[in-house]
Amino acid sequence: MQKFKKTAMITLAFFILSGVMTAFPVSVSAGFLSAYDVLKLDYPEVVANIVAGGCNEGEIKEFLIALETDVSKRGTLNEANFNSIMYQSFEEVIQWRAHRNVFRALLKSYGDEIEYTLDNSELHPDLVPIRNAVMKSLLGEEEKPPVSGGGVTTSPNSDINQAISAELSKSAKVIQVDVSKYPELVLPGSLLNDVSRKGKTLELSWSGLKITLPPGAVNMDSEDKLTISAKTLSSAREAETAQKAGTNLKLISEIYDIQVSTLETPRNFAFTKPVDIALTYSIRETTEVQKSLALYFYNEKNLDWEKLSGNHDLSARYIRVTTNQPGKYALFAAVAATVTAEPEPVSSSFIDITGHWAEQDINIMYQKGLVSGVTTFMFEPERSITRAEFAAIMLRAMGEQPGTYMTGRFYDVPADAWYFSAVNRAAEVGIISGYSSTSFGPRDPVTREQIAAIISRAMQIKNKGAAVSDSEVPFRLNVFADQKNISIWARNGVAFAAANNIVKGRSATEFAPHATATRAEATAMILRMYNQL
Structure with a gap:
């Protein structure tokens, strides 16, 4: 079972990255059967290859129906949550015994593409046009040529993109934007490239969190899109994760889960240049607590918190670190200081x-x-x-x-x-x-x-x-x-x-x-x- 699950997850990674999954409609009413017909009509080679791998069309349809049921429980798809929701659904459905033939067929038919995708953390070049075209169809975007001078395209946070674009012609070297109403932010590659070409720094502020991108921090195609997710953990997950810090540290801030991806690199994304991440804390904390504060990064592999070296501004009440690694960040104080506070x-x-x-x-x-x-x-x-x-x-x-x-x-x-x-x-x-x-x-x-x-x-x-x-x-x-x-x-x-x-x-x-x-x-x-x- 463990071996099958590992193989299935590899297939999942390919399925998401290749854009095969993006053939499915956002609207629940559309149904996956019609999506299968669309996939078969527009991309017959994909269906033919899967069938050639050892399964029949009926098994493919049954798989899509099961996937529809699971996806429909998770809310409406959009650009910001597309990859995460699909991964969650796949992780559930992927383990069902009834669909093993479909996964084995995918692995058999697309082995080279899977290997390339996993090794490079990006799409196989032959798959990029398919995925981009289907994504636009899925999310209701129109085919548009790249826009120069800011490149603002339709996205859930189009007002933010427009605000950034408006700052490009101004003299200020730092573009400061309050994005607190968007836990997930979608930024067009064309816009980010324009920001870099102008030599400007982009400062994105959420409640209690600030991420600063220097010029050239992101290297991406103009038609690609960058998604930055800055969410806090649920109470139960926060308590569970904070306990990994041990008894000598006390959590002072929220735990921020910062995730970054692009259409071409939905996993294992890394900034081209280091960015600044700053977390703020309340004025209610005593001086003793403030002096003992440090910013920590959660190591998912070792399941522990790592103290980071950063700049602590006591007057402005924030700690800033420089990193190129997305993940979980939080402020902790030494227990001795928190007892005083x-x-x-x-x-x-x-x-x-x-x-x-x-x-x-x-x-x-x-x-x-x-x-x-x-x-x-x-x-x-x-x-x-x-x-x-x-x-x-x-x-x-x-x-x-x-x-x-x-x-x-x-x-x-x-x-x-x-x-x-x-x-x-x-x-x-x-x-x-x-x-x-x-x-x-x-x-x-x-x-x-x-x-x-x-x-x-x-x-x-x-x-x-x-x-x-x-x-x-x-x-x-x-x-x-x-x-x-x-x-x-x-x-x-x-x-x-x-x-x-x-x-x-x-x-x-x-x-x-x-x-x-x-x-x-x-x-x-x-x-x-x-x-x-």
């Missing part, structure tokens, strides 16, 4: 959070007086948080006092309830509203999309966070495979919260909007909001 709180008496992914967040929130336990020794991190609990924590995190009320506005919030003043004040401020003018539902659970919407509203009340326009919402939500399940009323709020690193998926690809939020999840999200107020 964050004394170990009494919340260590919560026996049910030891080893929990949100243990650190819960302790910090408890120390700040923003959350409390269900009992002296129990926090119940996995229990669903109620609307009353959430309203009270939000009110405290925003620095609002509960207030004194003789009468309440909600009939189901009695005057003798512990949350009476908090709920009424939260409703008065506009943080959270009732089901109606008289009903609040204090004991009801809160869904993840409701929390995102409420936190977004609170941040906007405080005039904090990067705004997200209506036109940007679909692209911002597209990182979640289940984004179609997000309620219409909550989409703007979830997009805003995601853009400002308040919410993360329950997995790398799913947001789970209708799942009830746990006390741990709510605590972590509110802490991220609190750190930005």
Whole structure:
């Protein structure tokens, strides 16, 4: 089985790189059977070669149907997520026994091309025209000749490309662009080549992260495209990955997974010249913590964090390193310094959070007086948080006092309830509203999309966070495979919260909007909001 899987993954690499997969339509309604017919009509030699390798057309069609089912679960394809989604689907379907004949046929018929692709980390020259043509058809692009003087083509972030192009004729040597609303950025090769020819440096800024490309950092064809993905890990993955640093280091920043690819080099991409990567940290950190900070790179092979030598600017609160290697980056501080900055709180008496992914967040929130336990020794991190609990924590995190009320506005919030003043004040401020003018539902659970919407509203009340326009919402939500399940009323709020690193998926690809939020999840999200107020 292991040998087959290895062989299958080699075939997968070829399949993605060669563009055979890109013959499939983006629209789920189109179906893979019609895609097979298109492939057979436009590229009959591909089908003939696969059949000649030892499988029949029926097996090819069955394979495409299985692949369609898996891809349809992962959201809409676009230029930015194309390679990653296809790899995920292939990794799943590739292991099914029913499709072994198809993979063996591919390996037999395209052995030389596979070997060339793996050895060179780029397309075999004979395959480039096919892949480019199909990609344009797949993603709805028109055939256009290369555009000079900036080369801005249609992409999910066309506004960014236009902004960069507009700076080419100006005297400034550094083009600074805020790209925080785009976790995945697609830049045309023609545009990047123009930036290099002008001798300009391109500085791309996300929330907490800055990547600086000097002239000539990227060497690519004008018709190619560069995708830069700068995403933070989900809470569970962040906790798991941070633990690899050991007990002597404490994670201070988000963990940024920086991935770079081009159409011709979707894997193992390396910059031609080193680029600068800078991570920022909060002003809340004490001087002791700041002095102990260092930027680390996660070694995927050794499964550990490597300390990097870089420039630490204490006044601007960032650390910058020079590298040509994409991957995971984060800021860590020495434990001795973090103890000074964050004394170990009494919340260590919560026996049910030891080893929990949100243990650190819960302790910090408890120390700040923003959350409390269900009992002296129990926090119940996995229990669903109620609307009353959430309203009270939000009110405290925003620095609002509960207030004194003789009468309440909600009939189901009695005057003798512990949350009476908090709920009424939260409703008065506009943080959270009732089901109606008289009903609040204090004991009801809160869904993840409701929390995102409420936190977004609170941040906007405080005039904090990067705004997200209506036109940007679909692209911002597209990182979640289940984004179609997000309620219409909550989409703007979830997009805003995601853009400002308040919410993360329950997995790398799913947001789970209708799942009830746990006390741990709510605590972590509110802490991220609190750190930005």
